[in-house]
Amino acid sequence: MHNCIVHYVREVTRNSKAQNAVAANPKAAQDETAQDAPRVSDRQILQRQVCFALYSASRAATAVYRPMLQELGLTYPQYLVLLLLWERDGASVRELGEELALDSGTLSPLLKRLEAAGLVRRQRSVDDERRMQVHLTDDGDALRERAAAVPQQLAEAAGLESGELDQLRGTLSRLTAALHVAAL
Amino acid sequence: MHNCIVHYVREVTRNSKAQNAVAANPKAAQDETAQDAPRVSDRQILQRQVCFALYSASRAATAVYRPMLQELGLTYPQYLVLLLLWERDGASVRELGEELALDSGTLSPLLKRLEAAGLVRRQRSVDDERRMQVHLTDDGDALRERAAAVPQQLAEAAGLESGELDQLRGTLSRLTAALHVAAL
DNA sequence: TAGAGTTTCATTGTGCGCAACTATTCTGCA
DNA sequence: TGCAGAATAGTTGCGCACAATGAAACTCTA
Numbered sequence: 001m002h003n004c005i006v007h008y009v010r011e012v013t014r015n016s017k018a019q020n021a022v023a024a025n026p027k028a029a030q031d032e033t034a035q036d037a038p039r040v041s042d043r044q045i046l047q048r049q050v051c052f053a054l055y056s057a058s059r060a061a062t063a064v065y066r067p068m069l070q071e072l073g074l075t076y077p078q079y080l081v082l083l084l085l086w087e088r089d090g091a092s093v094r095e096l097g098e099e100l101a102l103d104s105g106t107l108s109p110l111l112k113r114l115e116a117a118g119l120v121r122r123q124r125s126v127d128d129e130r131r132m133q134v135h136l137t138d139d140g141d142a143l144r145e146r147a148a149a150v151p152q153q154l155a156e157a158a159g160l161e162s163g164e165l166d167q168l169r170g171t172l173s174r175l176t177a178a179l180h181v182a183a184l
Numbered sequence: 185m186h187n188c189i190v191h192y193v194r195e196v197t198r199n200s201k202a203q204n205a206v207a208a209n210p211k212a213a214q215d216e217t218a219q220d221a222p223r224v225s226d227r228q229i230l231q232r233q234v235c236f237a238l239y240s241a242s243r244a245a246t247a248v249y250r251p252m253l254q255e256l257g258l259t260y261p262q263y264l265v266l267l268l269l270w271e272r273d274g275a276s277v278r279e280l281g282e283e284l285a286l287d288s289g290t291l292s293p294l295l296k297r298l299e300a301a302g303l304v305r306r307q308r309s310v311d312d313e314r315r316m317q318v319h320l321t322d323d324g325d326a327l328r329e330r331a332a333a334v335p336q337q338l339a340e341a342a343g344l345e346s347g348e349l350d351q352l353r354g355t356l357s358r359l360t361a362a363l364h365v366a367a368l
Numbered sequence: 369t370a371g372a373g374t375t376t377c378a379t380t381g382t383g384c385g386c387a388a389c390t391a392t393t394c395t396g397c398a
Numbered sequence: 399t400g401c402a403g404a405a406t407a408g409t410t411g412c413g414c415a416c417a418a419t420g421a422a423a424c425t426c427t428a
Contacts, residue, residue, distance in 0.1 A: 008378050010308075010422060049335050050342065050349055051245040052264065053356035056285065058242035060363035061235040077384065080236065093407060101240065104407045106385055130393045130406040151233050158234065159362030160355070165234055168355050171348065172237035178343030179244035192408050194392060261414065277377060288377050290415055314376040314423050
């Protein structure tokens with residue numbers, strides 16, 4: 001009949017089955033029309049903003065990556081870190097952070113998780129003990145091949161011409177650089 | 185001499201000032217060269233990926249927004265929700281989620297925070313008690329004017345031609361749509 | 369009209385992103 | 399040489415994203 005563990009209960013419970021057919025809010029009807037086809041005007045509110053277009057596209061892209069990365073036991077930021085390490089084994093936290101624009105507040109726990117997963121080894125640099133160097137383990141290195149197919153699939157899912165993709169990447173690079181400057 | 189609360193201590197402490205000049209890891213030397221000037225090839229690893237370009241640009245854009253929104257006491261997703269409510273007061277959680285591609289796991293606590301800040305009121309729909317409708321308070325409505333200047337500033341910081349921005353937005357829209365389809 | 373299935377929203381848990389802060393090590397200069 | 403300040407990582411805390419799950423309300427059909 002009822003479980004012992006109750007996770008939540010509705011704050012407001014039914015006000016007598018809504019037999020007051022007043023339709024207190026005229027928007028209710030109009031909302032129905034928006035059910036399957038969200039009105040163009042509403043989308044446009046957001047689509048007018050470049051920032052939302054970026055936010056939205058970025059999440060959609062990582063969502064396409066997610067199932068592939070999940071098979072490798074990785075999240076997208078973890079995958080980015082490995083991409084760097086595959087080319088520059090032994091990079092420090094600062095170097096990784098510079099490439100990814102992430103600080104130690106994000107990277108430190110992320111690297112600990114990669115270490116716990118057996119993909120990297122962290123060790124203090126011998127000649128500068130402030131530096132924490134990140135080295136691939138054999139498992140981490142082996143993952144490289146399995147991950148090789150990942151970026152390909154996004155390009156296919158993108159539904160854009162190859163030239164269009166190149167142009168997009170170029171525009172985004174310049175945009176990102178300009179924004180980093182603007183953020184002082 | 186010492187505080188009572190110790191937040192953390194280095195896992196590995198100095199190995200006797202590195203007097204063991206063995207250089208246990210031959211890679212240490214090679215790392216030095218990468219110290220100050222991240223090699224071009226490394227940047228290219230990431231820049232080859234559209235997904236990283238999106239991820240990067242998106243974070244840079246919200247970073248430019250952040251100080252402006254901070255003055256309004258808002259985060260970027262909260263600002264997006266208000267953008268919608270300013271045009272469609274009384275929208276339900278599902279409707280907001282559809283526009284923003286966010287689920288209730290994200291929106292429910294976000295809306296509670298907006299409510300706690302006195303910007304919105306949440307109330308169950310009378311004619312369908314599953315629906316939770318979100319209404320602006322006077323404060324929430326008043327914020328609209330103060331927020332009007334926000335998007336303008338990003339366009340300036342972007343450092344792109346107006347036409348280029350339009351094209352970018354268009355490309356991103358098509359990309360996002362295609363990716364949503366690809367994600368099944 | 370009963371009840372199976374759907375819709376809507378909430379909660380829990382995990383991991384990222386970022387600000388604020390702390391600890392440790394190194395550097396440069398007086 | 400010693401010490402002030404910089405550089406490097408780590409921690410804490412908060413707010414998103416998102417998966418998995420649960421509860422309540424509604425719908426549709428036999």
